[in-house]
Amino acid sequence: MDVDYPPQAEVFRTRIRAFLAQHLPPDWSGGGSLPPEERADAARRWRRALVDAGLVAVSWPEEYGGAGLSVIEQVVLDEEFARWGAPERAENDLLGIELLGNTLIALGTEEQKRHFLPRILTAEDRWCQGFSEPDAGSDLASVRTAAVRDGDEWVINGQKIWTSAGPTANWIFVLVRTDPAAAKHRGLSLLLVPIDQPGVIVRPIINAAGHSSFSEVFFTDARTPAHNVVGDVGDGWSAAMTVLGFERGSQITTAAIHFGREFERLCALARDRGLLTDARTRDGLAWCYSRVQLMRYQGYRGLTSLLAGHRPGREAAISKVVWSEYFRRYTELAVEILGVEALGPAGAGNGEALIVPEPGTPNSPACWMDELLYARAATIYAGSSQIQRNVIGEQLLGLPKEPARAGIGAPAQSLRGEN
Numbered sequence: 084m085d086v087d088y089p090p091q092a093e094v095f096r097t098r099i100r101a102f103l104a105q106h107l108p109p110d111w112s113g114g115g116s117l118p119p120e121e122r123a124d125a126a127r128r129w130r131r132a133l134v135d136a137g138l139v140a141v142s143w144p145e146e147y148g149g150a151g152l153s154v155i156e157q158v159v160l161d162e163e164f165a166r167w168g169a170p171e172r173a174e175n176d177l178l179g180i181e182l183l184g185n186t187l188i189a190l191g192t193e194e195q196k197r198h199f200l201p202r203i204l205t206a207e208d209r210w211c212q213g214f215s216e217p218d219a220g221s222d223l224a225s226v227r228t229a230a231v232r233d234g235d236e237w238v239i240n241g242q243k244i245w246t247s248a249g250p251t252a253n254w255i256f257v258l259v260r261t262d263p264a265a266a267k268h269r270g271l272s273l274l275l276v277p278i279d280q281p282g283v284i285v286r287p288i289i290n291a292a293g294h295s296s297f298s299e300v301f302f303t304d305a306r307t308p309a310h311n312v313v314g315d316v317g318d319g320w321s322a323a324m325t326v327l328g329f330e331r332g333s334q335i336t337t338a339a340i341h342f343g344r345e346f347e348r349l350c351a352l353a354r355d356r357g358l359l360t361d362a363r364t365r366d367g368l369a370w371c372y373s374r375v376q377l378m379r380y381q382g383y384r385g386l387t388s389l390l391a392g393h394r395p396g397r398e399a400a401i402s403k404v405v406w407s408e409y410f411r412r413y414t415e416l417a418v419e420i421l422g423v424e425a426l427g428p429a430g431a432g433n434g435e436a437l438i439v440p441e442p443g444t445p446n447s448p449a450c451w452m453d454e455l456l457y458a459r460a461a462t463i464y465a466g467s468s469q470i471q472r473n474v475i476g477e478q479l480l481g482l483p484k485e486p487a488r489a490g491i492g493a494p495a496q497s498l499r500g501e502n
Contacts, residue, residue, distance in 0.1 A: 086383050092155045099138075099163040106132045107169055129170050130206070139204050140180050143188065147200040154389045158336055165340040178248055179203040179210040183256050183275075185329045189394065190314045190322055199275070211252035213243035213276075213300055214323065220245070220467075223258070224267045224320065228302060230259040230274055235309050237261075237274055239282070239302040245464065249285045249298030253278050257302075258323050261316055271319030273326075275311040282306065290460070328394055330465050335386055338406045339379035342413070346371050349413055349420075352451075356420050367416040374409040381405065397478045400471040407461040408468060414455040424448040425455075 088096075108125045133139050142157040143149020150156075163169075184203050187196055202208040219225040228241025239259060246255070255276050262270035278285065282305030287295035314322040350359070350368060358364040381402055388398070418425040425448050462468045476482040 092159050095156045096159045103167045148204045161337045165337040182326050183210050186326050208254050209252045211246050211248045211255050213255045213257035215245045228259045230261050236306045239305045243300040246298045246300050268320040272316050273313040273319040273322040276307040336382035343375045371413050400474040404471045410458045410461045414458040417451045421448050425452050
């Protein structure tokens with residue numbers, strides 16, 4: 084298999100490496116060595132450097148503020164940032180650029196593109212995602228948050244949960260039910276809603292590791308202009324699937340780089356504890372190594388599809404299962420290696436982002452325990468492993484559909500998009 088990138092991609096890679104050598108904040112190390120106030124200031128300076136160099140959304144068209152480059156250049160940028168351990172964009176940027184921004188480019192009106200896309204790049208508009216609800220998580224088509232047309236506006240009532248970046252966002256893209264009489268998948272619409280209004284309340288959720296990565300969002304007669312619909316009214320399911328496709332394809336070739344670094348860190352932990360020759364530990368490490376290689380070649384396969392002009396689709400379910408289950412297993416193996424040491428204090432629990440030591444630095448038991456707790460959520464957010472396996476079995480392999488169970492329904496249908 085030829086996995087060499089075209090010459091123009093390697094030229095761009097050289098440019099990115101020169102940029103990183105010049106602008107990557109010294110003493111960054113993932114931000115962990117800096118106090119919170121200095122870390123925030125360094126992140127702002129870093130983002131400004133990215134904007135000035137035109138590296139925030141390199142594959143977006145130039146007329147919307149992007150660099151007008153191809154998907155391969157975006158992939159190269161992501162790969163080099165991952166290899167250098169460069170600061171990632173803020174969570175709002177990831178939601179705004181990779182999810183909503185790419186969806187607007189695919190489905191949005193010209194007015195929406197020209198208004199929202201530049202504001203995403205400048206961070207004037209900071210986005211979060213409102214999909215899941217207390218009774219509609221894996222079965223996303225069961226959302227009950229309602230939007231009713233009132234003249235030139237939509238009036239929204241309901242609740243969303245597990246909303247990433249909620250406290251720092253000033254806009255939210257929301258899947259709502261606009262036609263309660265329509266079939267389950269047909270009565271939905273995707274709306275763009277301002278958060279800074281009296282009818283919206285954002286309430287952080289503290290997770291098991293003591294961090295507030297997610298929030299609840301409550302809508303009480305909240306309003307948004309009628310033209311803030313992505314795609315057609317009643318076709319929100321298709322728009323939501325486009326968003327989720329971009330979400331699951333966002334780490335197309337970088338997952339193997341990130342998790343490969345974590346594998347090296349895991350090996351260092353086993354070596355430090357004298358367990359590299361332990362049969363059970365070696366078994367676990369071999370499993371982890373094989374999954375990193377699977378991520379690598381699955382990434383190349385996905386990249387080939389993107390370069391052929393296809394959007395991320397059902398195949399993204401494979402990558403989601405592989406990396407999230409790997410995340411869960413390698414953190415479990417780390418805690419097994421640590422033994423009783425892992426039962427010490429599990430992180431600061433101060434709401435700050437998880438700080439992961441770089442390879443070669445001491446492996447903190449508290450940090451590993453934090454990761455173990457967070458990894459549990461990885462098999463649920465962005466599509467639970469159970470649902471993704473149903474998608475793989477039914478939609479990719481053509482296996483029989485899962486029958487409905489009395490009182491529960493058929494979760495496999497939730498991401499199928501059938502009406």
